[in-house]
């Protein structure tokens with residue numbers, strides 16, 4: 001049998017995620033435990049090469065997925081592993097997300113020297129983050145703080161933080177966990193988990209998705225076994241919310257859906273980058289209505305926004 005080829009970015013987090021998918025495939029299908037049965041193919045993306053500008057300034061969505069999708073299209077790989085929060089809402093023709101792994105904790109953490117959350121930072125502290133969603137919510141709660149761009153992969157950001165370039169930075173808890181970087185990440189740094197009321201996560205944060213060619217039924221049969229229906233339901237609602245707001249523009253958008261007793265509740269937020277203006281929404285529906293819930297919440301919030309707020 002030809003090997004199953006997994007395409008991924010080369011960052012430590014992306015590799016950890018690809019290895020997790022390989023591990024789950026091997027667990028589900030004994031024949032894939034043979035040496036060489038599953039290959040990991042590293043693909044460099046535009047997003048990996050842009051380290052000096054913020055992502056939004058570099059042109060927004062798809063920077064981490066384009067080259068991987070080309071490899072999938074060309075048949076150089078059979079499946080692509082993505083952090084779903086980096087995947088644009090519209091996939092290329094002939095591609096689909098065929099499975100979502102069980103979601104990690106979607107919350108963000110604040111890495112600082114003093115510990116705790118945003119309220120515990122000293123007045124005027126410098127927070128490093130390149131993400132507009134995080135910037136907007138930091139400034140919404142703490143207008144006295146200074147937000148400066150801080151890019152690079154998780155380890156790079158942590159070392160720049162430890163070197164004293166900034167007083168604090170924000171990261172996804174999911175990424176830290178997958179890298180095994182929890183608790184004492186460095187002797188001088190403390191990790192504070194931010195509640196979603198304080199920092200609403202990015203749409204699909206903490207979810208790993210597997211993309212395949214829609215026509216490739218053999219790979220579909222493999223990855224379907226890894227699909228988590230609860231994660232799929234939540235991510236469907238969140239991505240429908242983003243799509244309804246045309247998530248291709250630079251406006252900070254956050255969204256999180258939770259499931260409780262078959263009821264899906266979506267919280268969404270749209271903010272100005274300076275955090276001074278914000279619009280929030282919270283809607284519930286039966287889990288079978290995930291896509292509609294997201295779309296309707298997005299349209300409802302869009303109708304409340306001043307003209308030009310979304311895409312300027």
Ligand SMILES: NCc1[nH]cc(CCC(=O)O)c1CC(=O)O
Pocket residue numbers: 083084085086154170171172173174175204205206207208
């Ligand atoms: N934009 C980079 C990125 N894409 C996914 C994650 C974290 C893992 C996840 O959300 O699944 C990160 C790093 C971060 O934001 O801290």
